[in-house]
Amino acid sequence: MPQTSGQLRMEGIGKVFGPVVALQDVTFCARPGTVHALCGENGAGKSTLMKILAGVHPPDSGRVLLDGTEITFEHPGAALDAGVSMLYQELDLAEDLTVYENIFLGSEITSSIPFVIDRSAMIQRTREICQQYGFEVDPTSLIKTLTTGQCQIVELLKALQRQAKIIVMDEPTSSLSEAEANRLFEVIGTLKKRGLTIIYISHRMDEVKLLADEISVLRDGRLVGTDSADRMDIPALVKMMVGRDLVDFYPTRDVKLGTVYFQAYSLASDEGIRDISFDVHEGEIVGMAGLVGAGRSELARAIAGVQPLMRGSVLVKGKTVKIKTPSDAIKQGIAFLTEDRKRTGLCVNLPCSWNMTLPNYERIGMKKFLKLRKEQQLCERFGEKVSVKWSGASAPANSLSGGNQQKVLISKWLMADSEFMIFDEPTRGIDVGAKQEVYLLLNELASQGKAIMMISSELPELFGVCDRILVMRRGRLVGDFNTPETSPEEIMHLAAVED
Amino acid sequence: MNRFTKQLLPFCSLIFIISLWTFLEPDTFLSVQNFKNVLSRSSINGIMAAGMTYIIITAGIDLSVGSMLAMCGMIGSVAMLGFSGASLAEITGGSYVEMTSGTMIMGSLVGIAVGGLCGFANGMLITRLKLAPFIVTLGMMSIFRGAAYLMNDGKPFAVSDYAWLDIGTVAGIPSAVLLFFAVLGAAGFVLKYTPFGRYTYAIGSNVETAFHAGIDVNKVLVTIYTVAGICVGLAAMITTSRASTSQPTAGLALELDIIAAVIIGGCSPSGGKGTMTGTVIGTLLISFLRNGLTLLDVSTNIQLVVIGGIILLAVTTDQIATKREK
Numbered sequence: 001m002p003q004t005s006g007q008l009r010m011e012g013i014g015k016v017f018g019p020v021v022a023l024q025d026v027t028f029c030a031r032p033g034t035v036h037a038l039c040g041e042n043g044a045g046k047s048t049l050m051k052i053l054a055g056v057h058p059p060d061s062g063r064v065l066l067d068g069t070e071i072t073f074e075h076p077g078a079a080l081d082a083g084v085s086m087l088y089q090e091l092d093l094a095e096d097l098t099v100y101e102n103i104f105l106g107s108e109i110t111s112s113i114p115f116v117i118d119r120s121a122m123i124q125r126t127r128e129i130c131q132q133y134g135f136e137v138d139p140t141s142l143i144k145t146l147t148t149g150q151c152q153i154v155e156l157l158k159a160l161q162r163q164a165k166i167i168v169m170d171e172p173t174s175s176l177s178e179a180e181a182n183r184l185f186e187v188i189g190t191l192k193k194r195g196l197t198i199i200y201i202s203h204r205m206d207e208v209k210l211l212a213d214e215i216s217v218l219r220d221g222r223l224v225g226t227d228s229a230d231r232m233d234i235p236a237l238v239k240m241m242v243g244r245d246l247v248d249f250y251p252t253r254d255v256k257l258g259t260v261y262f263q264a265y266s267l268a269s270d271e272g273i274r275d276i277s278f279d280v281h282e283g284e285i286v287g288m289a290g291l292v293g294a295g296r297s298e299l300a301r302a303i304a305g306v307q308p309l310m311r312g313s314v315l316v317k318g319k320t321v322k323i324k325t326p327s328d329a330i331k332q333g334i335a336f337l338t339e340d341r342k343r344t345g346l347c348v349n350l351p352c353s354w355n356m357t358l359p360n361y362e363r364i365g366m367k368k369f370l371k372l373r374k375e376q377q378l379c380e381r382f383g384e385k386v387s388v389k390w391s392g393a394s395a396p397a398n399s400l401s402g403g404n405q406q407k408v409l410i411s412k413w414l415m416a417d418s419e420f421m422i423f424d425e426p427t428r429g430i431d432v433g434a435k436q437e438v439y440l441l442l443n444e445l446a447s448q449g450k451a452i453m454m455i456s457s458e459l460p461e462l463f464g465v466c467d468r469i470l471v472m473r474r475g476r477l478v479g480d481f482n483t484p485e486t487s488p489e490e491i492m493h494l495a496a497v498e499d
Numbered sequence: 500m501n502r503f504t505k506q507l508l509p510f511c512s513l514i515f516i517i518s519l520w521t522f523l524e525p526d527t528f529l530s531v532q533n534f535k536n537v538l539s540r541s542s543i544n545g546i547m548a549a550g551m552t553y554i555i556i557t558a559g560i561d562l563s564v565g566s567m568l569a570m571c572g573m574i575g576s577v578a579m580l581g582f583s584g585a586s587l588a589e590i591t592g593g594s595y596v597e598m599t600s601g602t603m604i605m606g607s608l609v610g611i612a613v614g615g616l617c618g619f620a621n622g623m624l625i626t627r628l629k630l631a632p633f634i635v636t637l638g639m640m641s642i643f644r645g646a647a648y649l650m651n652d653g654k655p656f657a658v659s660d661y662a663w664l665d666i667g668t669v670a671g672i673p674s675a676v677l678l679f680f681a682v683l684g685a686a687g688f689v690l691k692y693t694p695f696g697r698y699t700y701a702i703g704s705n706v707e708t709a710f711h712a713g714i715d716v717n718k719v720l721v722t723i724y725t726v727a728g729i730c731v732g733l734a735a736m737i738t739t740s741r742a743s744t745s746q747p748t749a750g751l752a753l754e755l756d757i758i759a760a761v762i763i764g765g766c767s768p769s770g771g772k773g774t775m776t777g778t779v780i781g782t783l784l785i786s787f788l789r790n791g792l793t794l795l796d797v798s799t800n801i802q803l804v805v806i807g808g809i810i811l812l813a814v815t816t817d818q819i820a821t822k823r824e825k
Contacts, residue, residue, distance in 0.1 A: 336711065
């Protein structure tokens with residue numbers, strides 16, 4: 001058994017939400033100066049456990065000990081005061097405020113005059129923390145001018161300013177590029193050396209392996225095991241998480257390339273993409289690698305008519321087509337599944353069926369009038385095809401889990417008879433099991449003869465799924481490889497290093 | 500509270516109000532004539548609320564409808580008088596001008612068309628200049644009201660012969676009530692059974708997603724504001740017909756009643772939610788409320804307070820119910 005004394009000890013934690021047992025007799029310990037990874041599929045209870053720690057939910061049973069004393073956090077503020085800071089997956093910073101204003105939000109330093117804040121003291125204090133931990137952030141820049149990676153540093157600064165002893169990070173790299181993620185890992189190393197307790201939640205096994213000193217795995221609300229990281233390898237870890245072997249994590253590709261479906265010639269747009277030419281065959285999965293900001297999503301936006309093209313031409317089945325609006329692209333059988341499901345993919349408070357038929361009324365014979373029962377049946381059928389788990393097609397999209405929302409989104413474009421589908425980070429923020437289902441689905445679509453382009457920041461995923469990998473850097477295409485003929489190192493080098 | 504009971508709540512409140520007035524004022528309240536009155540009064544608000552429902556579902560708002568009503572009525576009346584060959588002095592002086600049904604129909608159409616133009620202007624400003632609907636229609640509210648006052652130096656236009664749009668009957672039912680049912684029925688049908696209705700919800704729920712799905716968001720919005728303006732134009736002509744004059748002060752603060760009816764009916768100001776049935780119930784609820792309070796000799800000042808309270812109550816219960824769902 002690993003060591004059970006330490007700074008944080010959660011003992012026999014149980015939590016029930018209505019009929020759902022979220023946590024059952026979970027004991028979890030974390031020691032200062034270490035990184036403790038918490039793994040498990042979505043719904044395994046990781047977030048619930050951490051929310052109990054952060055005072056968001058009270059536990060139904062069990063107790064939490066901090067430095068040996070039992071504590072009960074009545075509300076999140078109490079947890080913060082006790083030195084427990086959470087960095088959530090979705091950062092919550094005030095966009096229009098500066099770095100230092102965010103860091104001191106709610107705990108502003110006042111000057112000798114009551115109610116008047118002392119700007120220079122706060123800026124000075126921010127600089128000090130930055131220096132102490134080796135961060136390079138200008139305290140006076142506005143949050144909206146920062147990259148996601150920098151925003152994460154600001155979140156960390158916020159925690160450090162509050163004298164955090166325990167920092168919980170929930171999927172911190174899910175929206176970071178590889179380079180930014182590496183920078184974050186260095187920072188985590190520094191924090192560890194300074195004696196902080198880091199609890200790290202991630203779906204990315206390689207990260208967990210790289211960072212963690214100890215790993216705990218949750219499944220269905222129970223603790224499956226805790227062990228030191230060097231005694232666990234990735235396959236064993238994945239097996240603990242899903243309770244079954246994932247031998248073939250990536251599906252075997254049986255490629256039958258058809259004719260060229262989509263061709264692009266020297267595309268350029270206002271959003272910084274320059275002179276991009278490539279083609280995609282029927283039945284082919286083309287991966288798009290590159291750092292965040294390399295212009296991959298921007299290229300997809302241009303192809304899908306979201307951002308008009310400045311120059312260049314697009315050919316579908318050998319014929320030049322004009323795409324000026326998303327509606328033009330949809331008519332050409334081009335579907336764009338954006339990386340941000342909530343913001344650009346779904347109308348989350350509307351029923352799944354409404355979401356699925358939204359671009360498709362003409363195609364399903366309801367151009368003038370809707371036939372509600374027929375619509376319902378059609379959506380149920382398409383939902384079955386991608387085995388979405390829902391209470392029915394009329395359930396609002398936000399009642400579904402992330403992976404299932406993704407499936408609703410996919411079926412929306414399947415219904416549109418899309419022949420060229422662009423997936424932008426299709427597995428972001430969904431768990432291992434759901435990821436595999438997405439891969440299988442992509443494979444299935446390709447074998448039906450659809451042309452597919454997948455933008456991803458996870459190299460293993462690109463190598464596991466794609467037939468060909470394109471690389472972008474600073475708005476230009478800098479590489480085009482058949483997957484077997486390249487290596488992750490080569491792709492990374494092209495994506496990250498200037499010539 | 501599940502979705503079903505949530506939608507049922509406004510309906511239950513309506514039944515409750517009717518029962519309450521029946522109990523308190525059985526003689527005056529529970530008569531065919533009184534119900535006809537309430538329905539006929541509801542018609543103006545209901546027709547305007549139909550357009551407002553669409554606007555609020557797209558997460559917009561139209562504060563200009565009350566002033567628009569006054570201006571459309573004034574312009575419609577002038578057109579009517581002009582078509583009937585009245586001289587400028589007769590028009591501005593308010594003397595009796597004989598009118599034929601032909602000129603009255605033409606004048607009504609002008610009034611309705613002006614409403615459409617006003618709505619179109621709102622829609623264009625909102626979509627082309629990317630201005631917030633609240634600001635655009637706040638400005639327009641002032642412009643329309645000012646224009647209505649300017650037309651006859653603050654005085655009304657008299658259209659004594661123009662009464663049929665309000666009191667004329669078809670098969671014993673007042674034409675205003677018929678128009679109310681027709682407009683609300685058509686609006687409800689389009690909202691529920693056509694792609695256009697779905698586009699309305701999608702824009703209110705998530706305009707980015709709607710755009711990515713190939714919807715011409717600007718076109719849909721301009722259409723909605725224009726049609727809402729046409730509804731106001733129609734309501735303006737009924738109002739004019741009811742009073743046989745068009746007052747520049749018509750529809751003062753009316754936008755509040757219209758928005759209230761729509762919100763009480765279950766639309767959410769943040770968009771993507773609501774039904775036409777809800778709006779009908781919301782409109783009737785406010786009308787019956789006012790009717791009963793008037794019969795009970797409660798002053799209009801107190802009525803304002805009561806209606807304000809009901810709006811807050813409706814929004815609060817909706818919010819609580821939404822939270823429980825999560």
